[in-house]
Amino acid sequence: MAFRSSRSTHPTTPLRRALTAAAAAALVLTAPAAGHAATPGPLPHYDITGVYVTGVSSGGFLATQLQVAYSGTFDGAGIFAAGPYDCGEGNVIDFETCALGISDAQLEAQAQTWAAQGQIDPLANLQGKPVYTYHGVLDPVVNTLIANAGVSFYQHFGANVDYHDWDPAGHSWVTPLGVVPCAATSAPFLNNCLDDPEREMLTQWLGHVNAANDGTPQGTLSQFDQDAYAPGGNAGALSMDSSGMLYTPPSCAAGAACKLVVALHGCLSGQYLIGDLLPELGNLDTYADTNNLVILYPQAVASVLPVNPEGCWDWWGYDGANFAVKSAPQMTAIVDMVHALGG
Numbered sequence: 001m002a003f004r005s006s007r008s009t010h011p012t013t014p015l016r017r018a019l020t021a022a023a024a025a026a027l028v029l030t031a032p033a034a035g036h037a038a039t040p041g042p043l044p045h046y047d048i049t050g051v052y053v054t055g056v057s058s059g060g061f062l063a064t065q066l067q068v069a070y071s072g073t074f075d076g077a078g079i080f081a082a083g084p085y086d087c088g089e090g091n092v093i094d095f096e097t098c099a100l101g102i103s104d105a106q107l108e109a110q111a112q113t114w115a116a117q118g119q120i121d122p123l124a125n126l127q128g129k130p131v132y133t134y135h136g137v138l139d140p141v142v143n144t145l146i147a148n149a150g151v152s153f154y155q156h157f158g159a160n161v162d163y164h165d166w167d168p169a170g171h172s173w174v175t176p177l178g179v180v181p182c183a184a185t186s187a188p189f190l191n192n193c194l195d196d197p198e199r200e201m202l203t204q205w206l207g208h209v210n211a212a213n214d215g216t217p218q219g220t221l222s223q224f225d226q227d228a229y230a231p232g233g234n235a236g237a238l239s240m241d242s243s244g245m246l247y248t249p250p251s252c253a254a255g256a257a258c259k260l261v262v263a264l265h266g267c268l269s270g271q272y273l274i275g276d277l278l279p280e281l282g283n284l285d286t287y288a289d290t291n292n293l294v295i296l297y298p299q300a301v302a303s304v305l306p307v308n309p310e311g312c313w314d315w316w317g318y319d320g321a322n323f324a325v326k327s328a329p330q331m332t333a334i335v336d337m338v339h340a341l342g343g
Helices: 015-025 058-069 092-099 104-116 144-156 197-206 277-281 285-291 329-341
Strands: 047-056 076-080 130-134 160-164 190-192 220-225 243-248 257-264 293-297
Touching (some): 058 329, 076 197, 104 144, 130 144, 197 285, 277 293
Parallel strands (some): 047 257, 130 160
Antiparallel strands (some): 243 293
């Protein structure tokens, strides 16, 4: 099946923001986890009129799982440096099968079986939904076959896919505020390839977006209690941090109708390692200010049990065999957060 690529050129963020980003990057290796001045409370409730999900690496795989399993909830997805639904097939070793691109039909058939059993939402919900996929050609972790398989999966079920597959990027979230060279694969995995994938993604979802805020952030980045949404009330038992982050523009806080974007970090990129660098440099909050978007940043964390030493999201089954269906504990927690916010 053919892939559709849509090239576009956007102005880069002003130099002063790039210099601020570079200064932040210099602190990455010593940055503590985001501080908590007080015990975080529950999420607020807003007037949410649409829900989207995006993520990078393990967060990209989880974004696909959320879009497919909860297709009645999520109106679109943005997948960075990841592959198809159920790529891990319950065992991280099986990732190699997915990597070889020989299991596309098997993954599609498994999704159809789960949908027929009611374990995931009807796959017909994916018809026409906007999906943005970004793959760097120098990604040493997720190869082109895996990224192509993810695109093929969505196209098989009728999604409207926009595939950005030409940048010489490493394994990363690519942003015009990035502090890592485009071709590198290194912490904090926020690369700059002199373009603006976030604008492309939001345009794919929404049809039109206003220019990003390139000045002082207008909104508020706050902490919230993830334990309140985790099954069993213990986020740590699911390899999730006790708190997550939420960015709210003043318009949304004041009651305006807003869209919700769930943004999922990758391995070795949770707030316990890099603090709030993803909200600061990820280029979503900048568009939130000018487009009435609330950005939810759930947080995973490294753990011994379950075995998750790099703080990845569960895309292969470390939290149990049901990791890719609606009853998956991490996905249940995130969807509960979405509903709490009004989605």
